[in-house]
Amino acid sequence: MTTNPLVEIKDLNFSYDERAILKGINMTMPRGKVIAIMGGSGCGKTTLLRLIGGVVSPSSGYVRVDDQIVHELGRDKLFSLRRKMSMLFQFGALFTDLSVFDNVAFQMREHTDLPESVIRDLVFMKLHAVGLRGAHNLMPAELSGGMARRVALARSIALDPMLVMYDEPFAGLDPISLSVIGKLIRRLTDALGMTSILVTHDVHQSLEIVDYVYFISEGVIAAHGTPSEVRGSVSPFVHQFIHSEVDGPVPFHYPAEKYATDLNLENRIA
């Protein structure tokens, strides 16, 4: 039973209103691994995480987490599944009215009957793991971007989840904080025996720490493989992505009228 992959995504389709965002996605995420999902902005990476978390439901196909089909769960079952997973939101989403300590303690207080002294020890352990034990008294507004992300990381592992999803944890960070967060994700995944899904477009940082990579482009999986397979890939898409080329399979221009038409040149020439 525990040999089953933790997350399995099968023929997943999803659309907002009429607009298809994800088209026939298949993924397998084994336990204990760090899996990266890469792709351009707006290609549906966050949407995929929300589908895994059961925030939205697929139009067809399914996401199976820990042998449960997410969109078929009732509210109570879904909530008990969610206690075993957590999500680090793009901008941290720390509770701005709570201190760093209370943010990390939040789920312990909501979901357990642990005495306050135990909660205190646990929170300090989590904060120590991200190097911010000394910042426990600060409010989120007093933190730098990198520190806020680390607090969010501590909060997301508060209840030792089996699955953690990170939505662009590197966005807007300086190179040092960026590699600190990257290494922390790898280390915590191994130490706590979790499975991590890392959504990012930072290719170089993530290729160093992940076990497997999926590239999404225009709603389909454009390529996938281990980091070494990806580095050696001849796929034009992967090549463009890894070498940050401006034009390629991912066009520089948003679909538009002919340039000449928009500039009113055709009539003038005629």
Place this chain on the structure above:
Amino acid sequence: MPRRIVIGIRGVGHRIIESVWRLGYAARFFSLILLKSGTSIRRFGLIIRELYFTGVLTMVIILVSGLFVGMVLGLQGYETLQKFGAETAVGTLVALSLVRELGPVVAGLLFASRAGSAITAEIGLMKATEQLEAMGMMAVDPIARVVAPRFWAGVISMPLLAAMFSAMGVFGGYLVAVVLIGVDEGSFWSQMQSVVDFRFDIVNGIIKTCVFGVAITAIAVFEGYNAPPTAEGVSGATTRTVVTSALVILGLDFVLTSFMFRGVG
């Protein structure tokens, strides 16, 4: 021409369907709040915290405004009443106006603009910064944990604030009429006591403030929770809270008054 008419009618129909839909949605949201209030009642500390923000922080503006409204009432009342030699009735006038109308209505308007707007902005911002979704992903229901405590805190604080407003107003009237102008103190209080009726005036006033409290806070949490998650979305929702609350207060006040004080002196 007929095409234009069709488009016009369609537009009107669309608007109506839209408003009915939103009303139904609001009703559903309201019943969700009531259904999920268990948490906030079991953990009363959550409500106490919000009572501080909605109630205590609104007290200053309520007390100061109450004082001034009462002073103006005392001044104007004295001016008019003394023409008929009835200046000792000024206490009655001040008290009745405050308890029946001005207390609930003005305190309601102030409450909506001070506390209601703050509730909307806070919940709206929590939504815009994904805090509510993050909470949901932690298997904590944001309606139970964030919305319901704020709702109950508002419902509890509004009647108390309105009572403080009226009390302060009566004191303001006393300051002007008795201390400043020199109306006889004994008759100021005794007339007030004999005319203001507990059942008809005070209880009805309290009923009004409770109704306003529910309406204002329900509007505030609804607008905040359903604000589009952008800067304009939150600011628009905050404005709508104040405007809608003001209209609802004045409208409800007319309806309630016409039921309560029909045929009563």
